[in-house]
Amino acid sequence: MLSQSSAQALSRLRTYAPPPTQWYNCPVTRRAAVLILLFPDRYGELKVVLTMRANTLRSYAGHAALPGGKADSLNESPFEVARREAYEEIGLPNTDMKLPPGFKIEHLCELPANLAKTELGVRPCVAFLCPSGASNPSDDSESKTGEASAVEDKMIPRLDPKEVAAVFAAPFRNFLRKNWEAGGPGPVQQNGKPEKWYRGSWTDWHESRWRMHNFYIPKAQNSTTRVRIKSSSPPPSGREGTEKAIMEDLTTFRVFGMTARILVDAARVAYGEEPEFEHNSHFGDEEMIERLLKMGRLSEARRKGEELTKEILREASKI
Numbered sequence: 001m002l003s004q005s006s007a008q009a010l011s012r013l014r015t016y017a018p019p020p021t022q023w024y025n026c027p028v029t030r031r032a033a034v035l036i037l038l039f040p041d042r043y044g045e046l047k048v049v050l051t052m053r054a055n056t057l058r059s060y061a062g063h064a065a066l067p068g069g070k071a072d073s074l075n076e077s078p079f080e081v082a083r084r085e086a087y088e089e090i091g092l093p094n095t096d097m098k099l100p101p102g103f104k105i106e107h108l109c110e111l112p113a114n115l116a117k118t119e120l121g122v123r124p125c126v127a128f129l130c131p132s133g134a135s136n137p138s139d140d141s142e143s144k145t146g147e148a149s150a151v152e153d154k155m156i157p158r159l160d161p162k163e164v165a166a167v168f169a170a171p172f173r174n175f176l177r178k179n180w181e182a183g184g185p186g187p188v189q190q191n192g193k194p195e196k197w198y199r200g201s202w203t204d205w206h207e208s209r210w211r212m213h214n215f216y217i218p219k220a221q222n223s224t225t226r227v228r229i230k231s232s233s234p235p236p237s238g239r240e241g242t243e244k245a246i247m248e249d250l251t252t253f254r255v256f257g258m259t260a261r262i263l264v265d266a267a268r269v270a271y272g273e274e275p276e277f278e279h280n281s282h283f284g285d286e287e288m289i290e291r292l293l294k295m296g297r298l299s300e301a302r303r304k305g306e307e308l309t310k311e312i313l314r315e316a317s318k319i
């Protein structure tokens with residue numbers, strides 16, 4: 001059973017109509033999508049699935065991220081990209097027929113595309129993972145409450161990480177809060193002292209002031225957090241043991257950068273309220289992506305080490 005606030009959040013997401021997107025104007029090499037996969041916990045509150053990228057990956061190694069990646073063809077929609085990548089990265093079945101009996105995934109909406117420093121247009125796709133019949137907040141039967149809790153207790157731990165070091169979950173609504181308000185212990189530092197849930201600062205990006213968010217997710221000591229060391233090829237001497245030791249020593253997962261911004265914006269839409277901390281008011285980077293396309297950036301050919309600079313963004317802002 002969903003809580004009333006969770007049911008209302010899902011309803012807002014279902015009816016959200018994003019502005020026209022530049023995603024389809026980008027060449028396939030510049031298209032990417034991420035999956036904001038929501039599911040109900042045992043209390044009917046929404047959680048979101050996150051990953052920690054393996055240290056062996058070439059880009060953003062060791063960073064917290066939403067499941068996702070680049071498009072393979074021009075025929076793929078953002079949601080198809082996000083579902084395919086979620087299957088490849090965390091083992092989430094890419095069709096409902098392959099989910100455990102009674103489970104389904106509902107595509108709720110898509111958010112405005114975000115601009116990555118690597119010159120990718122990243123389209124967030126919001127989806128809801130639930131057992132059938134668990135989305136009615138007025139039905140408080142024990143059977144459906146048990147089914148909803150099964151999402152966290154049975155479904156999420158089954159996900160099989162392939163390209164990530166860990167899969168974990170975070171309370172979705174807390175991405176609007178300045179302090180930890182979710183159930184269970186809050187974040188702590190490695191020395192055992194309390195850690196702040198949120199830290200933020202202003203910086204220059206896109207030729208304007210940008211709020212950089214940092215969230216510290218408690219590392220749950222239960223089956224929701226799965227750790228796997230990438231082992232498709234022999235690791236460099238000591239690498240596997242080192243990564244395993246790092247994972248064991250972690251007390252929090254730091255969510256920051258574009259991933260944090262996407263989660264804040266998604267929660268703003270879902271709950272119809274603004275964060276308790278300072279933030280940028282607009283959603284996504286559709287206007288900047290359009291300007292970069294007009295000046296010939298985000299071209300189909302990718303060059304090694306290619307990255308947006310303040311000079312490029314300054315030039316684009318004048319168009």
